[in-house]
Amino acid sequence: MTETEETAESCDESCDETGWAWEIPPGIPAPVVPEDNPMSPARVELGRSLFFDVRLSYDQSMSCGSCHDPELAFSDGEVTPTGGAGEALARNSQGLGNVAYYSAYTWANPLLTDLEAQALVPLFADAPIELGAQRDTVGILDRLRQDPAVQGLFERAFPGEDDPVSVTSVIRALASYQRTLIDLDAPYDRYVQGDDAALSGAAQRGLALFLSDRVACVRCHPPPFFTVNVRTVDAPDRAPEFVNTGLYDLDGAGAYPAGNAGLYEVTADPADIGRFRVPSLRSVGATAPYMHDGSVASLEEVVDIYAAGGRLISDGPWAGDGRASPLKSPLIAPIDLTLAEREELVAFLRSLGSGPKDPLAPRR
Ligand code: HEC
Ligand code: HEC
Incomplete structure (x- = not known):
């Protein structure tokens, strides 16, 4: 049995109604999960794979993980990072521990209130470009579909959908993965x-x-x-x-x-x-x-x-x-x-x- 199957099975026994076995200390409530994007082990696994996949960028040079390194609590050690087209961003890359819990995302945007909406920013931002997915959205989705392992992850994460490989699926899976990054064990x-x-x-x-x-x-x-x-x-x-x-x-x-x-x-x-x-x-x-x-x-x-x-x-x-x-x-x-x-x-x-x-x- 692979490690992933094991995770999925142990979850079947211990998951709450959100579909996920949260590792949260006693006394701390669970985070809010949008109704249209319930947690599931398959979504988390897909999201984790996409988070570190440079195929999400237009020139296959950069992933979310390029600026959010697990070794640095998902930050990047830079003053401000450089985006996919070589331009400096204005703000410091944030760590992602406990992101499931925040009431608004990024340094100062009250309009970004869920992780699904936030993921559209690094994917599609123009000024400056981060992953630059708007330059080749069709090509990016095609490259993911052509990889049988990735296509399989999408089918398991979004069962019953005609075309499970979509921008909506990508942002939902990324959000599900990021919600699991609980940091309450210091x-x-x-x-x-x-x-x-x-x-x-x-x-x-x-x-x-x-x-x-x-x-x-x-x-x-x-x-x-x-x-x-x-x-x-x-x-x-x-x-x-x-x-x-x-x-x-x-x-x-x-x-x-x-x-x-x-x-x-x-x-x-x-x-x-x-x-x-x-x-x-x-x-x-x-x-x-x-x-x-x-x-x-x-x-x-x-x-x-x-x-x-x-x-x-x-x-x-x-x-x-x-x-x-x-x-x-x-x-x-x-x-x-x-x-x-x-x-x-x-x-x-x-x-x-x-x-x-x-x-x-x-x-x-
Ligand atoms: C009035 C609210 C307020 C108080 C009081 C406050 N902070 Fe902050 N803290 C902030 C805000 C807002 C920021 C982000 C400011 C910015 O980036 O411009 C911040 C940022 C920080 C950061 C940087 C975090 C990062 O990820 O870059 C640290 C560390 C910090 N505060 C520690 C402290 C300590 C220690 C104290 C007490 C001496 C303190 N804060 C008191 C509001 C506060
Ligand atoms: C080029 C570097 C870069 C890349 C690539 C990148 N990010 Fe970020 N990320 C940042 C920066 C910089 C911020 C702060 C943005 C701001 O305040 O305007 C940030 C903020 C965030 C936040 C908000 C965290 C919080 O505490 O509110 C999340 C969530 C996030 N990124 C997820 C992602 C995801 C998912 C991807 C891939 C689709 C991604 N990032 C790709 C640099 C990057």
Whole structure:
């Protein structure tokens, strides 16, 4: 029996009504799954194969996995990645742990509220090109159909359909696979479940600081997902929150670099300049560099910026004092932190995991 058949069979016994045996710790509700795309082992297997398949790009050079590497919690280690036609993207590649749970996708787009819709962006975006599938959609689907193994995966994932190999099937399977990337098994989780030795003394003190009224990272990054932007079967309609953390102020009025001003790019409301989705901090130790544009190199630097209540950039094209931005959230204010406390916060952030486990892979 192959490993995949084994997965499918063990699932038949333990799956819930969504068709999937979620590996979620007790007390955390399941993620929301759209009714028209129920989970199934066959969809997850197809989605996983497509996620790493360069045939999804117009020139067969790039896959989702090119910018979302499982070894880096599904991020890519770049400041910003380069798309399939060689152009730089404006934003940092995001890790994909727990993506099933987020209430909106990407750094600042409230309109992308499910993974099916999100997948259309890397597949078909024009400015800049990512996979460039619009340049050869028919050819891409034909190449997948001509591979009997892949054709078979589509038939099992979408049984009874006349032509199971379609763009709709591709985005549904990709979404099903990504929903399985649960990341809730970090040293932090073992610690809160009672294993005191799971966190170093420094990380434990960092956790206390993170939760404290004085430092209060928890106001925007609450456990267990370390972001407010979470949707579960118990709270399916929670609206996402977008916040200006004072990373830039180019003109004394709060301006961010053109074309990368966060929620403002979607709403055109000047009050939304610099507002970005509060990201999860799960496995954040594996996803450097940081922030929407990858402009912060390390967690040490992130903590220094929060301690200063924003970022001062003294020279260069982005010079300005984000600490004084009139658009900055009132929750971002200077915090008096000793060097030891900064190190403890970083030790705690590093205890938040090293990426989701691949449910179909042999255990690492
Ligand atoms: C060229 C690099 C690149 C490729 C290829 C790519 N992505 Fe991404 N991905 C990114 C970047 C950059 C972002 C952040 C985009 C933004 O905020 O505008 C992102 C964001 C995402 C998100 C949102 C995560 C979150 O926390 O909201 C998902 C989901 C995702 N990508 C899935 C995919 C899938 C599926 C594919 C393949 C069809 C893919 N990506 C291909 C670079 C890439
Ligand atoms: C008022 C809400 C808010 C508070 C309070 C807050 N954050 Fe954030 N955090 C954000 C937002 C929004 C971003 C993304 C900003 C951007 O990219 O422009 C972010 C980004 C981050 C990142 C980078 C994540 C990544 O994937 O790039 C880290 C790390 C982080 N915060 C840690 C902390 C720590 C530590 C504290 C406490 C000292 C804290 N945050 C307090 C809202 C907040």
